[in-house]
Amino acid sequence: MSEKNRDGKRTARERLAVEREKQKTADKRRRTLIVGASVVCVLGLAAVIGVIAANAGKEKGSSAGPVVAPSGAQGKDSLAIPVGKDGAKSTLTVWEDFRCPACMGFEIRYRPTLHELEDAGKLRIEYHLVRLIDGNLGGSGSLRAANAAACAQDAGKFRDYHDVLYGNQPQETDDAFADNDKLIRLAGKVKGLDTPAFRKCVKDGAHDSWVNKSHKAMQAARFSSTPTVLLDGKNIYQDQTLTPAKLKQMVEQAHQG
Template sequence: MSKSTKERAQAKRIVQEQLARERRRTVTLWTTVGVVTLLVLAGLIGWAAVASQDKGTSGKLTVPPTAVDDGTAFARGSGPVIIDIYEDFMCPACHQFETGAGPTLTQLVDAGKVTVRYHPIAILDRYSSTEYSTRSAGASAAAAEGGKFLEYHDALYANQPPENSAGLDDAKLIELGKSVGLTDQAFADAIKNKTYTAWATKVTDTASARGVTGTPTVMVAGKKLDNPTPEALSAAVGAAGA
């Protein structure tokens, strides 16, 4: 083989090797692009599924049909003097207030002197690992829809979990409902589907806009009681004309 023939053969081999390398790079590039594209699509699909789930449950504002005061409270009684009570079911001081003032509230309602409006708010979610304040407020709204707000309200306090705990789980919230006569599947579904989560947030935001900074906050005829004892309640109702 002549020298020129060898040189041509060598040049041809070099060209072929370069072409092969280019083909491998092209295949690798498009394989990488394909993998990245699939990962991006999978991420988008996953995000859309989560977003759709959130939108269909806790993101949708559902106001209980029995709620009063711009959909933020549940009323008891029909007397002329309005008592507004802002409570958090995780709050020990709220439990103490209900234990001490509950009988007086009942007497005032039965005497036709007051209308008590309960505002379940959620400001203590940081004291549980499951946002119990929000979940229990939402559960009380479901109980109100079933016509058992006060009974469920009392059951929640009777079974109040300690602060810095997980709080009651959904199964226990449903069980408490059954104990007060909420046996309809709609009540359980409202808790499982977080039907009133957005509502609990709205009630809390409204309370904050009204100047409520802690719980319990008790107002008689629009005036806050600094020390809402049974005696102070009775005196404030009397001063309001009842």
């Protein structure tokens, strides 16, 4: 064998040895990445499990205790807070969440008409308070605000406080209503509401179990979004042509018989 051929074979072996070493290094790096990724996935799963467990614990804790309906609550299981006169010929049933931006949109747009019809004795509204956003985004602001509103109902101040809460609604992702002190400060905007009895009711979560029961009733009724608005049992908010004027017309026609 010539010297030239031997040198060529030696060079080829050396190149092959270098390639094999590169491959070993690449394989080792890939195994390290796979193991690392697996650890991250496990840790991520553990974190998710931890969050779920924590939220489940909060839910369980907030459901503890007897179901105490607010004063004057009506309907099945006393889950509806009525606003307006009992003799009104039309009843508007509203399922709402105080953290829900769409609920605020409904309230801001329709509030003048609703108040006008309520005060005229032509419309009675039954409010069902739920905590849909708590379940979707986490937190407890929907529950805390609903409990505070139920406490306001005990004091005969529901409508005014209800409107204050929507007038001061935080961003959907901001769980600001989870702070009882904030809810109490907002009560200062309603004359005569910020009393020791109201503060105790809010801080004790006196109506938490009632709110949770109301939320379960919404699920049982298979309503999946808020606001859900029914006029005499008919879901009217799904109607894209609905306006405050159209709602007023329907109520006026019912009132006239």
